[in-house]
Amino acid sequence: MDDDTVVGAYLARLGLDAAPPATLAGLRELHRAHVARIPYDNLSTMLGRPDPVDPVAAAARAAGGRRVGYCFQQNGALGWLLERLGFAVSRRHGHVWFRPEDQLGTALNHLVLVVSGLPADDNPGGHWWADAGLGEGFAEPLPLVRGDHVVDGWSFGIGAGYGAQAAGRPTGPAAWTYRHLPGGVLRGLVVTSRDHSAEAVEAAHDTLSRGPDSPFRRVVVAQRIDGAHQRTVRGLVHQVMTRGGKDQRDLTSYAEWRGALVDDLLLAVDDVSDDEWASLWERTRAAHRAWDEAGRP
Numbered sequence: 001m002d003d004d005t006v007v008g009a010y011l012a013r014l015g016l017d018a019a020p021p022a023t024l025a026g027l028r029e030l031h032r033a034h035v036a037r038i039p040y041d042n043l044s045t046m047l048g049r050p051d052p053v054d055p056v057a058a059a060a061r062a063a064g065g066r067r068v069g070y071c072f073q074q075n076g077a078l079g080w081l082l083e084r085l086g087f088a089v090s091r092r093h094g095h096v097w098f099r100p101e102d103q104l105g106t107a108l109n110h111l112v113l114v115v116s117g118l119p120a121d122d123n124p125g126g127h128w129w130a131d132a133g134l135g136e137g138f139a140e141p142l143p144l145v146r147g148d149h150v151v152d153g154w155s156f157g158i159g160a161g162y163g164a165q166a167a168g169r170p171t172g173p174a175a176w177t178y179r180h181l182p183g184g185v186l187r188g189l190v191v192t193s194r195d196h197s198a199e200a201v202e203a204a205h206d207t208l209s210r211g212p213d214s215p216f217r218r219v220v221v222a223q224r225i226d227g228a229h230q231r232t233v234r235g236l237v238h239q240v241m242t243r244g245g246k247d248q249r250d251l252t253s254y255a256e257w258r259g260a261l262v263d264d265l266l267l268a269v270d271d272v273s274d275d276e277w278a279s280l281w282e283r284t285r286a287a288h289r290a291w292d293e294a295g296r297p
């Protein structure tokens with residue numbers, strides 16, 4: 001498919017009849033639709049056949065109604081779409097951390113998108129952080145302004161980056177830190193201008209999708225941001241998190257588990273064979289039993 005055809009099909013998957021203008025309102029509309037309708041997932045990786053990470057392939061999967069994938073792939077596709085709709089997009093190196101001792105790590109495990117040229121009263125610099133690859137997070141782009149920012153009742157924090165340069169650059173700040181929503185799986189993220197070239201992303205993707213110790217190869221995960229509702233299936237646990245708390249339940253049957261992935265998380269599974277489903281179900285049950293016996297750490 002040529003670019004125009006991909007863009008049209010991509011927008012249709014987002015539920016949009018026409019391309020929004022390259023304005024802040026248009027960016028917000030695209031972002032909300034993407035994180036609500038295209039789930040973050042690691043299913044292909046769990047099946048042992050991870051999808052390509054390059055943005056063109058990721059955008060084609062989005063347009064074709066297929067799974068897009070996880071962070072690198074989601075933001076690769078979204079960045080591709082935004083650029084073709086006339087938005088000014090730049091990228092950064094992201095390091096997601098889960099434990100305080102990992103906060104100063106330098107490994108590339110997230111691709112960050114910055115959309116520039118859209119000033120607002122609360123963001124005169126006009127630089128916005130768009131992200132479809134966190135799984136759980138903000139439904140609308142965050143202003144790259146230091147402080148706390150509330151989206152749908154959730155609070156997210158932007159702080160100074162380590163060795164950050166002045167924010168007067170045409171493409172926005174070179175670095176910042178991020179505090180994730182309360183109760184989320186990840187704790188934060190450190191954004192820098194370290195190497196985030198296509199080659200660096202490809203190497204990081206290979207490690208995360210094929211490495212024996214990768215967290216993305218432990219249990220199947222699917223997530224989407226449905227406005228104020230953070231929806232997740234992780235292993236055999238279905239969770240809907242709101243500001244009021246977490247609604248968690250174990251998925252005790254194959255039909256219930258697959259139904260949650262497909263019907264609630266909107267995961268595309270037409271390419272998954274019966275044998276692959278059977279194998280993944282048994283592996284997921286075994287992982288759930290081990291986690292349960294360990295006290296659900």
